[in-house]
Amino acid sequence: MSAYDDLMDFQRETEALAQVAGRLGWDQETVMPRGAAHQRGEEMAAMEGVLHARRSDPRIGDWLDRAEAADDVAAANLRLIRRMFDRTAKVPARLAAELARVTSLAQGQWAEARAAEDFAAFVPVLARVVDLRREEAQHLAQGGDAYDALLDDYEPGATAESLTAMFGALRPRLLALRDAALGSPHQPVPLTGTFGEGGQLAIATELATAFGYDFTRGRIDKAVHPFSSGSGADVRITTRTAPDDPFNCFYSTVHEVGHAAYEQAIDPAFALTPLGQGVSMGVHESQSRLYENQLGRSRAFTGWLHGRMTATFGDTGLEPDAFYGAVNRLHRGFIRTEADEVQYNLHVLLRFDLERALIDGTLAPAELEEAWNARFLTDFGYPVDRPSKGCLQDVHWSVGLFGYFPTYTLGNVYAGCLHAALRRDLPDLDAALTRGDTSPATGWLRERLQRWGGLRGPRATVAHATEQEPSEGPLLDYLEAKFAAIYRL
Amino acid sequence: MSAYDDLMDFQRETEALAQVAGRLGWDQETVMPRGAAHQRGEEMAAMEGVLHARRSDPRIGDWLDRAEAADDVAAANLRLIRRMFDRTAKVPARLAAELARVTSLAQGQWAEARAAEDFAAFVPVLARVVDLRREEAQHLAQGGDAYDALLDDYEPGATAESLTAMFGALRPRLLALRDAALGSPHQPVPLTGTFGEGGQLAIATELATAFGYDFTRGRIDKAVHPFSSGSGADVRITTRTAPDDPFNCFYSTVHEVGHAAYEQAIDPAFALTPLGQGVSMGVHESQSRLYENQLGRSRAFTGWLHGRMTATFGDTGLEPDAFYGAVNRLHRGFIRTEADEVQYNLHVLLRFDLERALIDGTLAPAELEEAWNARFLTDFGYPVDRPSKGCLQDVHWSVGLFGYFPTYTLGNVYAGCLHAALRRDLPDLDAALTRGDTSPATGWLRERLQRWGGLRGPRATVAHATEQEPSEGPLLDYLEAKFAAIYRL
Known part of the structure; x- marks a missing residue:
């Protein structure tokens, strides 16, 4: 030996x-x-x-x-x-x-x-x-x-300096896009009605299968918070249901399937070694967000989902285009985890700035609530009325997770890069998504990124898959194009 | 410290x-x-x-x-x-x-x-x-x-010599009782029909509750083989269903509840110490068998179960007395785990004698099948026609469990002693069992035996509860009286 x-x-x-x-x-x-x-x-x-x-x-x-x-x-x-x-x-x-x-x-x-x-x-x-x-x-x-x-x-290798530059480039364009969308006269209508738990869970299972989740090496259970757990041959996910919000069940399921599919796709030769897990939080989040947003909330895929919902629950009152709008509509809110694709990163940027100030000592913990509420008013335009909707909403800081929040937005940035690359390589992707078939995209991700586990560093993992250095440009371009179409900007 | x-x-x-x-x-x-x-x-x-x-x-x-x-x-x-x-x-x-x-x-x-x-x-x-x-x-x-x-x-403290004496006293009376019952002109009629899984599991849950299983510190799931697992505040059991054999589901559930209730009843001060678990396999089995047989298969309790079955599945085709007979009827068979209350111990005694011979070297492993089949023919009167119904039916010996089988019968002997003592102390027990209320009996067991965990040795644990030295007499007296009544001997 x-x-x-x-x-x-x-x-x-x-x-x-x-x-x-x-x-x-x-x-x-x-x-x-x-x-x-x-x-x-x-x-x-x-x-x-x-x-x-x-x-x-x-x-x-x-x-x-x-x-x-x-x-x-x-x-x-x-x-x-x-x-x-x-x-x-x-x-x-x-x-x-x-x-x-x-x-x-x-x-x-x-x-x-x-x-x-x-x-x-x-x-x-x-x-x-x-x-x-x-x-x-x-x-x-x-x-x-x-x-x-x-x-x-x-996020091994990431620095506050590089993230500050990246996030600095994101913030003005996200704010401008958000303001334009919310100011548009063309507002999507939300989905209304109540939807039984059995039907929601049946569609969640269909979605997991559609996104390539391997049930022989995993399972779905209900839990208060959706999560993915485990590596290798035993990667389990959870979901939840609310009668008036089936999209929460569907898209949290697809999100967790993104995490789980990454773990399931890693080369079995790496199992139970340091290479046998997703390489970083940011790259992990890139998979979950790409599955959830760029694929799952695409016009092509929501067309298929619309059909599954109608078959399960009867008429939703929304035609496919309106259904796509309902899935993607921007809304006022306070809670990061409930935020839409445009505003989500604004919630993260706020936390990134505040937690750096807490760690470098320029913000005292006693001043956190005031600082949070001031920044929220600046970025969102309406005041936080209670701590559970403000600085007490997330568990992270209580358990010492400082440095974790930025990986959420870094994951979105990586997802933007990966999405641009796979669209480049898969010009017919929408035809497959329209049939509920994600395999061209998920197969591309498996081969290009997921199978390699921790072999390369996080940034190198994304660069290897896309054949380009990661940057925030593709995410911004994607968001601006997508929401300009929905809101007719 | x-x-x-x-x-x-x-x-x-x-x-x-x-x-x-x-x-x-x-x-x-x-x-x-x-x-x-x-x-x-x-x-x-x-x-x-x-x-x-x-x-x-x-x-x-x-x-x-x-x-x-x-x-x-x-x-x-x-x-x-x-x-x-x-x-x-x-x-x-x-x-x-x-x-x-x-x-x-x-x-x-x-x-x-x-x-x-x-x-x-x-x-x-x-x-x-x-x-x-x-x-x-x-x-x-x-x-x-x-x-x-x-x-x-x-079974700490037990010896082959003491068990041989005890089992030697059991065998002739069990054989005589079995022959008399099977030779009687009054044979109970078996339950027939098919019974849905949902109804079986609902009754299994009622049974677990009736026998005092604490669901806040346990749960029931389905598994291929019923078992109880865990100690202290997390003691889980499993059950299974077969459409034509609801008694298998019901009585395996009550059996596992006996094991689990013992673990759940141990003084919380003993949790995560050597005293915080059932003291031996034999004493454990005494609880599961007493719950299952002396209580669960009593005329009084089966009257309540008959009512629950009728309410769930409609008319079973059996009046309460006939239902009691169906629950308890002796039947020809090869498999220990499917044996009735009388013949079960004959299966164990056979294994006890053979495994002692394997360990002392007087029986060669190659001769086991022949020895098994000869003894089976002697004790049961019909031949074993294939190894899966004979010496290959149990997993125990393959995993090295020599010395384990006798604890099953020792558990039945202990259950006989405990049952005699609790009947002595609880003259009105049947009135409660008729209502599906086992609490006088299970409460007695909790106070007298279960709460003490591993504080005393196995035999002393039973003696403390019954205020007598354990012996095989009460079990034999109980079986002879019960089956004489059912078979009108």
Whole structure:
């Protein structure tokens, strides 16, 4: 056995245990009896303890020192294992434990503060989380930029500087497009009516199949929040239904199928290795958003969906063109996760600017609500009337996820690039989408991007697929063309 | 922190991880996508590796040497932890690994041999399993009886000698009762008809509720084989349905509820400690069999079930007395798990005698089929016509479970003792059972037996509940009285 083989055997077991811990999370959100919550906490903590001990096992350092890469797959594995090992080594065990303890506490306090519409009650624990993450970032950055060090956990290689430039280019054109659309005399009509759960779930299953989700290596269950969980041969998704909002069920399903299909498509030879998962949050989100928006909300595909809805529920009261408008209409709102394709990124940009200020210390946690509400009024034109619709709407900061939000918009930017490239390569794509057949597009993505897992860095993964360096241009061009047509701008 | 506290903290994490591994097993049998089987094997192996390393951690020996018991709970914890630690230490790691490898292989070969009705194909791997378990037993017994050492894994304190005496007393009276019943001119009529899955599952849920299963800390799912899984706050059961055999669904559900209710009733202060689980296989089986048979198949309770079936499916064609007869009728058959209350133990006694002979070397694995068929003909009066109905019907021996079978009959014996004691204490029990109310009986069991978990040894647990030493007399008296009435003997 070479040092590389020993290291990979050890890593393989660690990855298998990480899958087990992930499945425990799936179980908790879908099938766990409610009385089991406390015991589950102990089970999760025990699994985290096992994983942390393995990830910081000193033998990894020895193996890494002696291992030699025989090919580019081995080189990528060694690079990613070293990256994780160094990250663990840089953060003092005391700080890691304190972060785990405080964020667990903070999540509960965030939920209570949100329910009570009481931002002040959340401030002390938020301040503690920010302090701890800043301290962690200093250990990780070793003299470099603290925010970049945090960002690196979710999007290796990305920097605040590059994102600031990209987002700076997005914001004015998105604002202009939003204003033009909402100011147009041609406003799409929303879908109205109530739609039974059985019919919604049947269509959700059809949509998952249409987008290539492999049910022999996955399953769909109901949960409060839609999510995708697992890698390799066991990738499960969840969905939810609301009687008056079938699009929420349909498009959250397609979104999660995008995440899950990526995991399912990765080369099986990479299973239970560092290459066997989506390479970054941004690239992951590019798949889910491309499936959901550029494909799922296209005129061609909504024509097919319109037919499925009519067959299931009877006349929707909307002709196919109007149905397409209803799927894509812009609307006033406060909540990021409910936002339309144009305004979604404005919600993210707001968070990106505020969280950088929290981490660099120029915004005090106590001032967050005021800063949020001011920026929201500037960008959206109407005031936030309560914290649950403002700075308490997302769980992320309570659990210490600083540097995560920008990956949502980066994912949209990557999706724009990938969409432009696949339209270039697949001129007849709409003919297939009209029949509910996504396979030309999803097959292109599988071959060009998904199968490669973590072999290349995030940006290189997208560049390899598109044969171009990623930029925000294609996303903006796509949005402007699409919504100019819908709103007759 | 005292040595005892350190030891219990470590043990608590190990128990939590064991719960996680157990839940992985539940997942595999209920919701796992079929394409995930191979990956799941790696996940299970990684969990087993973690658990084995913890159970043989040398710090346990140090803590045990220094720990002092402050009370009887602490004394019981130390006794059980020492027992597990010593057991692990006695078996060479090489042998433990080889046993895991060979039994995993053997289970697959058993399934293939059973499907092909080819006993000869199973002989080589069975011989290997027997050899390895005999070798293990010699390490464990350290000069004592090898079979007793294996039995001790499932029923601490039981010996082949004591079981042989008990089973020797059972066999002639069971054979005589069976012959008398089957020879009676008054034969109960079986239930006929087909019964929809929805109705069966609805009644199964009512039955679980009636027997005190706590759904806030458990759930029922469908699986190929009924089982109960988990301890403490998350104890799940499974059931199955066949259109022409609703009693299989109903009574396997009540059986599993007996196992699960035992786990759910254990003092929460014992959760995630060695006391926090049923004390032995025999005592566990006493609960499941008592729920299923002495309570669930009683005339009083079947009267209530008859009403629920009529309400759900319409007229069953059987009046309440005839329905009681149909629930309890003896029938010819080959399969242990399908046997009636009288003949079930004859199936177990056959296995007990054969497996002792395999372990003491007086029966060669190659001769097992012949020995099985000869004994079956003697005890049941008709020949076995193929291995899947004979010596290949059970999975147990393929996975090395020698010493497990007798706990089934020991459980029935214990159930007989417990039933006699609770009837003595609850003279009006039948009035409650007639209303579908099992709470006097299940409450008695909770207080007298279930809540104590592993605090006392198995036999002492039953003796504490009944205030008498256990013996086979009450079971025989109960069976003879019950079936004499049904068959008018």
